[in-house]
Amino acid sequence: MKIGELAKRSGISASAIRFYESKGLLKIVDRQSNGYRDYPLEAVALLAIINGAQKAGFTLEEIGQVLPGDISSWKHDELMAALHKKIADIESLEVRLAQNKAHLRSLIQVIDSKPQDIDCKDNAVRVMNSLGLSGG
Structure with missing residues (x-):
């Protein structure tokens, strides 16, 4: 065709x-x-x-590594290994995403707890200090 x-x-x-x-x-x-x-x-x-x-x-490179030249000749062990590796990669990504999410929530909480008597510049310094990001 x-x-x-x-x-x-x-x-x-x-x-x-x-x-x-x-x-x-x-x-x-x-x-x-x-x-x-x-x-x-x-x-x-x-x-x-x-x-x-x-x-x-899967990336195209990953697909190319397990895709047989002939659709009827799959290599079972290689295919299963690739599938298990992709699951492990996804689980690792989930852990990193959960950490990123927790960090962002902490940042939101610190920013939202701004004392009434300080301005934005001082609040930015306070936030940076509370996160251990102060420059000096």
């Missing part, structure tokens, strides 16, 4: 399909004598896998 039909069937733009091909993710393409790309039906499934992996947080 031509790229326009593949784009319609997969819901992915022709430019994105060409991009995936240029990144080595879509290797199952032949060229016709007129130079047009000719994709097999399995390209639709492969694009769905790429799209789903991106939605799950």
Whole structure:
């Protein structure tokens, strides 16, 4: 099938399909004598896998590392290792995000507890000092 039909069937733009091909993710393409790309039906499934992996947080590089050249020859152990690693990465990110959130809440609390008798400049110094960020 031509790229326009593949784009319609997969819901992915022709430019994105060409991009995936240029990144080595879509290797199952032949060229016709007129130079047009000719994709097999399995390209639709492969694009769905790429799209789903991106939605799950995988980068194109990570997808390329586990995506088989032939869709029927998945390496189970490599795929499972990549999935477990992505979960660990997400959990690590969750911890960092929770720390960032707690820090921001502390900052809000310190700013909101500004004494009535000080101006903004003095409050900024007070906030910086309370957070251990004073410059000297």
